[in-house]
Amino acid sequence: MTKQTVGVIGVGMMGHGIARNIQKKGWPLAYLDHPGNQPSDDLDADGARRFDDASALAAACDILILCVTGSPQIEALLLGPDSVTAALRPGTIVVDCSTGIPSATMKAAEAVKAVGCDFVDAAMTRTPKEAEEGRLNLLIGGDAATVAALTPLFEAFSENRFHAGGIGRGQTLKLLHNFVSLGSVTLIAEAAACAAENDIAPEVLVDCLRRGGGYGAGLDRTAPYILDGDVTPMRFSNSNARKDLTYYSQLVEETGTSRKVAEGVRGALDWLVETGHGDEMMPTACTTFRKKDK
Template sequence: MGREDSGAAAAARPPGAWRDNARPGQHDQRRRQPVSQRIGLIGVGLMGHGIASNLLKHGHALAVLEHAGNQPLDALQAAGAATQRSARALAAGSEVVILCVTGSPQVEAVLQGADGVLAGLRAGTVVIDCSTAIPRSTERMAQAVHAAGGRFLDAPMTRTPKEAAEGRLNLLVGGDAALFDACRPLLACFAENITHVGPVGAGHRMKLLHNYVSLGFIALLSEAAACAQRGGVAAEAFVEVLAKGGGGSVALERLKPYLLHRDASSLRFAMSNAQKDLSYYHTMAADSGAVAGIADAVLRTYTQGVA
């Protein structure tokens, strides 16, 4: 065999694997180069755009699905991204398909639609769902992907569009441990902290738990801040006392620019998405028989905010 991989070796290589081009004896001197994968991305919104940019920076061949909800694609196309008009065509040309859409209805539609991903899925293709979804839906979609000959990971993300652009997302991954290990180098192209949290569906369960706690903190702090303002407590004092006491948190740091200066630039998570995620948490809690009294109140707060 020559220095380049044979066709059989390339076909057998798992997603995110590494090609070692070093001659014998050079393994300690030369850095291994990542294999370029053919990636299809569905959902180029605020988060998906950052994911796409970083996949291109790491040398992957990227195609994205054309959609009215995408962020502008000019910069991605200038960097080499191709576009496809159907999810079926996108899947047919991809080794890995990444979903970054709003929620379970969108995931189900883009996978199972007449011109969807499953209609074009090739045997062995990996579907990685970075959306936020209801776990029982995730488990059904994973079964559908497997039935079509593919493999599946749920890998929802935390952090903001800023970290997405910087390639510093957190990923909470559910799925087969061996597949997770194989895909980890690919995920590391756009994520800083990558945690395998369990089998299929566990990633989305952990994401909903995370967002419930995070959004619950935000709701509690916002309500307290409004009460403080009505009572004449200075915003500076409110923030300082909480930060130095039991109220210090990531949520407070995120709210602080707005509380002190009415700077909302760090608050880019839409209220409608927050309400959606909390409704998903409520569904998950009901499915598992968990107590959700506080969750009811938090969901009601965000529902009123969206109304």
């Protein structure tokens, strides 16, 4: 694949790592200047083009990567009155790395295809640390030939890639993953709070879980907070977690399968957000859940 110009909208905690690794691997890079971006002096220093207008950026690139908060932002970018869709050049590929509702993703894809372009959803898992290291997991939905053509670019910022099927299936797999992943962290946080209130030493709790059935990525990311108050391995806010569980609940409602466990997890996240802890990173719930009379 010729190294085409890649545009990025959403140079935040995850998007900055994506953009930086794309640039390091030799793709010409452009990005949208936005207040939500991480510092981008390093991108500028290595020749990235900074755009103030999303449509101008869309018109200037061959591949447009979207790494924004969720479905409302994707809909605004691709379906709203100020969408960038009309500015896309025929043949441009739009890659949505955000977390969204699959049915909304498919509507956005239809709008992109209507102007002679292609669309792939490539939702991410892992954390900003792995994003900076170029070691994300990508959960991909799209035409097999288009995904194959994009693979050299995906390899620039990901370690593992899972092609789940057609458009929207990457987002579906992401919601399934996040239900399990974020649900595990929420469960561990509640257990840690109960353990602390019952005088179980944090190191004993963590060691017990690590050597038994409680071990997994959720524990690895939560244990540093339980032991030392460190949230670095899990820089994911309670508000974002609630958003993802809300999306999962909508997916399950549309699918018709059970969501009783999801309702419990979402209820816990609702409480965290509604009591003023939405902007805190998820591991801090180990402390917050110690509050009585919830």
